[in-house]
Amino acid sequence: MDYQHKSASKISTGDKFGKLSVLVRADKPKTKTFRDKMAYFICQCDCGAEVEKSSRYLLDNRNTKVMKSCGCEASSYTAQKNKDNSKHLLTTDRRYMVWSQMKQRCTNPKHNFWDRYGGRGIKVCERWLEPAPYGFYNFIEDMGERPDDKYKSGRSKYTIDRTDTDGDYTPENCRWATYKQQWETRHIYIKQKNAKLNN
Numbered sequence: 001m002d003y004q005h006k007s008a009s010k011i012s013t014g015d016k017f018g019k020l021s022v023l024v025r026a027d028k029p030k031t032k033t034f035r036d037k038m039a040y041f042i043c044q045c046d047c048g049a050e051v052e053k054s055s056r057y058l059l060d061n062r063n064t065k066v067m068k069s070c071g072c073e074a075s076s077y078t079a080q081k082n083k084d085n086s087k088h089l090l091t092t093d094r095r096y097m098v099w100s101q102m103k104q105r106c107t108n109p110k111h112n113f114w115d116r117y118g119g120r121g122i123k124v125c126e127r128w129l130e131p132a133p134y135g136f137y138n139f140i141e142d143m144g145e146r147p148d149d150k151y152k153s154g155r156s157k158y159t160i161d162r163t164d165t166d167g168d169y170t171p172e173n174c175r176w177a178t179y180k181q182q183w184e185t186r187h188i189y190i191k192q193k194n195a196k197l198n199n
């Protein structure tokens with residue numbers, strides 16, 4: 001059940017993901033966060049940059065709009081979108097609010113929900129914590145498109161969900177999920193956690 005071993009074994013030197021070619025597995029990943037159990041790989045991007053990417057990022061096929069890269073594809077994608085809609089790009093992308101609120105809850109003691117988030121030690125991973133627009137681009141790169149399913153009111157049915165509700169906002173612990181899905185997995189997760197504790 002260990003994500004690190006299960007997914008890392010599918011990746012080897014020379015594998016190509018979008019513009020990224022895998023060079024070697026990183027011994028001491030720089031971007032690794034405290035809780036994440038992912039394996040990281042040093043990759044060479046077609047543009048020449050060398051970057052460290054997680055197994056999760058490399059194997060994730062949800063975001064088909066932006067090719068995997070050192071980040072240069074995401075920025076050229078954004079630049080293209082930017083051209084179409086220069087001023088309002090960030091604020092019209094509804095995911096921007098999700099990202100910005102997530103940061104607020106965890107970093108701003110004046111936020112209404114501070115007690116349930118930052119106040120009890122829930123953190124946002126470093127990649128997503130970078131200032132706008134970079135943290136937002138990283139967030140999009142890791143989380144991909146939000147499924148396009150809305151309520152009649154126009155509000156999205158999908159919000160950002162943490163599998164481990166005591167865990168941080170990291171790519172490994174987050175996904176887009178409906179409230180119904182969140183309830184279901186939380187239920188199973190708590191059962192598993194309790195079962196572990198009782199053993």
Ligand SMILES: [Zn+2]
Binds near residue numbers: 046047070071072073
């Ligand atoms: Zn690149």
